[in-house]
Amino acid sequence: MRLLIVGTLDGQLGAASKMAMDKGAKVTHAPDADMALTILRNRGADLLMIEISLDIPSIIPKLRAEHFSIPVVACGIGTDPKIAAAAIRGGAKEYIPLPPDAELIAAVLEAVAEDNQPFIYRDAIMKEVATLAERIAPSEASVLITGESGTGKEVMARFVHQKSHRANKPFVAVNCAAIPENLLESELFGHEKGAFTGAVARRIGKFEEADGGTLLLDEISEMDVRLQAKLLRAIQERQIDRVGGSKPVNVDIRIIATSNRNLQKDVKEGNFREDLFFRLNVFNLRVPPLRERPADIAALSVYFAEKYAEVNQVENRPLSEEAVAVLKAHAWPGNVRELENAMHRSVLLANGPDISVAAIMLPDASGNLTMPSSMSEASGISGDGANTGSEGGQSDIEAQVAMVGKTVAEVERELIIDTLKHCLGNRTHAANILGISIRTLRNKLNQYNSEGVPVPQPGDGGARIAV
Numbered sequence: 001m002r003l004l005i006v007g008t009l010d011g012q013l014g015a016a017s018k019m020a021m022d023k024g025a026k027v028t029h030a031p032d033a034d035m036a037l038t039i040l041r042n043r044g045a046d047l048l049m050i051e052i053s054l055d056i057p058s059i060i061p062k063l064r065a066e067h068f069s070i071p072v073v074a075c076g077i078g079t080d081p082k083i084a085a086a087a088i089r090g091g092a093k094e095y096i097p098l099p100p101d102a103e104l105i106a107a108v109l110e111a112v113a114e115d116n117q118p119f120i121y122r123d124a125i126m127k128e129v130a131t132l133a134e135r136i137a138p139s140e141a142s143v144l145i146t147g148e149s150g151t152g153k154e155v156m157a158r159f160v161h162q163k164s165h166r167a168n169k170p171f172v173a174v175n176c177a178a179i180p181e182n183l184l185e186s187e188l189f190g191h192e193k194g195a196f197t198g199a200v201a202r203r204i205g206k207f208e209e210a211d212g213g214t215l216l217l218d219e220i221s222e223m224d225v226r227l228q229a230k231l232l233r234a235i236q237e238r239q240i241d242r243v244g245g246s247k248p249v250n251v252d253i254r255i256i257a258t259s260n261r262n263l264q265k266d267v268k269e270g271n272f273r274e275d276l277f278f279r280l281n282v283f284n285l286r287v288p289p290l291r292e293r294p295a296d297i298a299a300l301s302v303y304f305a306e307k308y309a310e311v312n313q314v315e316n317r318p319l320s321e322e323a324v325a326v327l328k329a330h331a332w333p334g335n336v337r338e339l340e341n342a343m344h345r346s347v348l349l350a351n352g353p354d355i356s357v358a359a360i361m362l363p364d365a366s367g368n369l370t371m372p373s374s375m376s377e378a379s380g381i382s383g384d385g386a387n388t389g390s391e392g393g394q395s396d397i398e399a400q401v402a403m404v405g406k407t408v409a410e411v412e413r414e415l416i417i418d419t420l421k422h423c424l425g426n427r428t429h430a431a432n433i434l435g436i437s438i439r440t441l442r443n444k445l446n447q448y449n450s451e452g453v454p455v456p457q458p459g460d461g462g463a464r465i466a467v
Contacts, residue, residue, distance in 0.1 A: 006036045007051025012098035019105040044209035052076030060091035123295035137163035145258045147287035150335035153258040161214040169213030177222035195244025220257040232276045290332040304343035320354045341435030425458040
């Protein structure tokens with residue numbers, strides 16, 4: 001993972017740099033924002049760590065103006081919530097108090113850059129896919145990874161890279177669906193100064209950033225057919241042409257592409273070039289949907305429960321057998337991503353010695369959060385009033401009593417408001433945790449406002465400081 005530290009390296013920030021390198025990060029230093037932009041244009045980076053004294057709110061717009069999509073972490077002396085809140089409102093994803101802690105640095109590098117997401121699998125069907133991936137990883141052949149949205153295609157791509165001869169070289173990912181068509185060519189191949197309006201300086205593209213390593217073209221099915229022709233030439237010739245450039249640039253990369261669509265169908269319909277499809281599909285790895293991997297549902301649920309207990313500084317509770325059964329019975333249209341959101345909610349809602357069915361809320365067909373079973377089934381209370389839950393589950397019963405008389409809409413409202421407070425009023429982060437669209441969340445908040453319910457605004461609720 002490539003870390004760019006912006007600010008003075010004297011004292012505590014220098015210590016943070018050394019800790020990051022000890023955790024495997026490749027660290028570059030820039031004394032100020034202007035030098036940081038120059039480094040980004042010529043080398044790229046996966047994460048920016050900026051000293052709070054450099055006025056982060058003025059740096060973020062400069063990154064956006066040149067279309068740098070890169071997470072920013074602020075750091076500074078002390079843990080003043082006001083300082084942290086100001087940094088996060090300015091565009092930083094996290095705030096790291098200095099002097100630094102080695103485990104904190106490691107956690108932030110992993111959480112923000114998502115460079116070390118574990119490849120967790122227990123199901124036999126995934127073991128077969130992983131075995132094939134490990135066999136083909138040492139080759140130079142292109143790989144096409146297919147599967148539904150949220151199944152973990154990028155995690156699989158990183159696994160292939162880590163098992164390849166290029167493991168110590170860069171792994172660079174570009175989401176073809178997230179970048180506007182008119183910018184994707186420049187993002188991939190780079191551009192020269194003055195090549196188009198806004199090209200204020202020469203900038204290398206993802207192909208050059210990944211030189212010697214692996215380039216992941218995520219959701220390649222979304223790429224415009226006209227750009228596919230230039231991509232095909234780059235793969236065949238191992239040369240790219242920067243936008244506005246006068247001579248080709250040699251690159252040495254391995255291509256991995258992903259798609260959640262049927263590319264063979266797209267080829268027949270004229271939406272994807274057949275020659276590019278065959279060039280990419282030397283090996284195909286199909287990541288099965290989560291509903292076909294029941295053993296993985298259990299393993300991933302435990303992992304996410306532990307992860308979000310630590311993130312939210314709450315007790316790490318085991319999953320009850322009933323909760324695991326409910327999770328395995330769900331269809332998981334959003335796959336691993338949906339499961340992660342569900343477990344985050346469950347950790348926040350859980351009471352008692354374990355995570356029971358009562359703490360699980362899943363989206364229905366309309367996107368509204370609902371409980372997977374009736375209140376009596378969720379509480380573990382049988383029809384004659386006997387407690388059928390685990391021994392010592394008094395807190396679970398108390399939690400259920402607290403919800404008796406409330407509608408599902410009222411429980412949902414409390415969950416949404418509490419999650420929004422946790423995210424400092426950040427709508428996008430809250431929607432991701434809740435597993436709903438930002439549009440659905442805004443509609444809910446507008447409804448609550450009209451009903452006179454106080455809704456947290458950005459920055460409310462105290463600053464979230466990484467710990």
